[in-house]
Amino acid sequence: LSADEEEKVLLALEKEAPAKPKEFKILYEDSTSEALFHGMYENLPAAGLISSEGGGVLEGRAFNDLSKQNAIWSGDSITIDRKTAESFKLVDARLTVSLMVQESVFSKYMAHKGGVSRGSGLWARFLICRPASTQGTRYVSTQVPSWYHQTQFASRLEHFLEMDLICFRGNKKEKEVIGFDSEAARLWVEIANDIESRMCAGGILYGLGDHGSKLVEVISRLAALLHCFEGFEGDISMSTLQAATDLAKWYSNDFIKLFGENSKENDEEQELNCWLDSFRKVGKRFVKKNYILQCxxxxxxxxxxxxxxxxxxxxxxxxRILNYPGDKTIYVDLCPWQGGL
Structure with a gap:
């Protein structure tokens, strides 16, 4: 065969090559944003970035492209351009992010990247909670706990996973559209207007426009999730929307505590204390106040x-602030809990 004929044979064989089988991969943890989006493109376009040690996710590279994270939340398509591999477009994708983070780790992240993540509207898209610690009250009991509700919950999750698997195998891409019934639609308008009014000067959401502007959509999504999870038929009812509103309000209160007006002072404390940690880590206990003022x-x-x-x-x-007799220099004691002096 001539070179041209051999080339034609190779091209024909290449066209007959079977498509790479898709993997039913839902969960991601230690992943870059590029690997996450490419995995959703090649396999299942619905995924969860889940971690019980969320510090690794925050400090890693999964959150290094906030604009694309936000776009997926809004249901927009995103395009990934790559130099050394095929570029691709992720369309109609769904991403859930669930992170459990130690408060000290989250504070460190906010001190370094908080301005960017808040400014992009990232945290307004999350359900934020900071529950009080139960340490000191977790007493052991001889009573055998009931796992009935946990079993029911797990069974319901298994049902949805099976449905996903059926859609995956059948390459079904159509999604069910759920609306509000007439009573719920009227309540939705009232909720939206109430949230808007609270963003005015003096309102509880004043200065939290990022959170307030997304809150009614968060409520709508929660209502849809509750409606589907409970197996209700038809449109979303007023009682389901009210339950979603109450749930969102609980999370909203924690968002306000974490990022509200008083949080600015907390952020400043965390930022300076984080900077002082660099001295603590090398064993330095005292720093001149003037040095902080200058550097x-x-x-x-x-x-x-x-x-x-x-x-x-x-x-x-x-x-602790201190000085020594005969010395006008003011020192900052970085470890007052060590005592002495």
Whole structure:
């Protein structure tokens, strides 16, 4: 055969090559954003980024493309352009992100990247909660606990996984559309207007426009999830929408506590204390106040701003201010809990 004929044979064989089988992969944990999106493109377009040690996700590369994370949440298509591999477009994808994070890890993340993540609207798309610790009250009992409800919950989840598997094998891409009934639709309008009014000056959502603007959509999605999970037929009822509103309000209250007006002071404390940690890590206990004023984070290089945040750290027992007889230099004790002196 000539070279041209051999080339034609090879091209014909290439066209007959079987398509790469898709993997029923739903869960991701230690993944870059590119690997996550490519996995959703090649396999199942619905996935969950789930981690009980969410610090690894926050500090890793899964969250290094916030705009695409936000676009998927909104139901938009995203295009991934790559230099060394095939570019692709992810269409009609669904992504769930569920992270459990230690408070210290989250505080460190917010101190370094909080401005960008809040500014992009990332956290407004989450259900944020910071429950109080139960340490000191977790008593052991001889009573045998009932796992009935947990079993029922697991059974319902298994049902949805089986349905997903059937759609996956049948390559079914159509999605069911659910609406509100007439009573729920009227309630939805009232809820939306109430949330809008609370974003005005003096309202509980004032200064939290990112959260308020997404809250009614979050409520709608929760209502749809409750409707489907409970196996209800027809449109979403007013009682289901009200239950979703109550649930969203619980999460919203924690968002307000975490990111509201008082949180700005907390963020400043965390940022400076995080900077001071660099000295603690190398075993240095005392730092001159003037050194912080001259070399610390930019926002604390004004005397009034620095004194304000130092006072709050003192009140929280994170530091101590002291000087020595005959020495006018003011020192910051970074480890007052060690005692002595």
């Amino acid at each position: 610390g984070p930019g926002k604390f290089r004004k005397k009034a701003a620095l004194e304000h945040v130092l006072l709050r750290l003192v009140n929280n027992s994170a530091i």
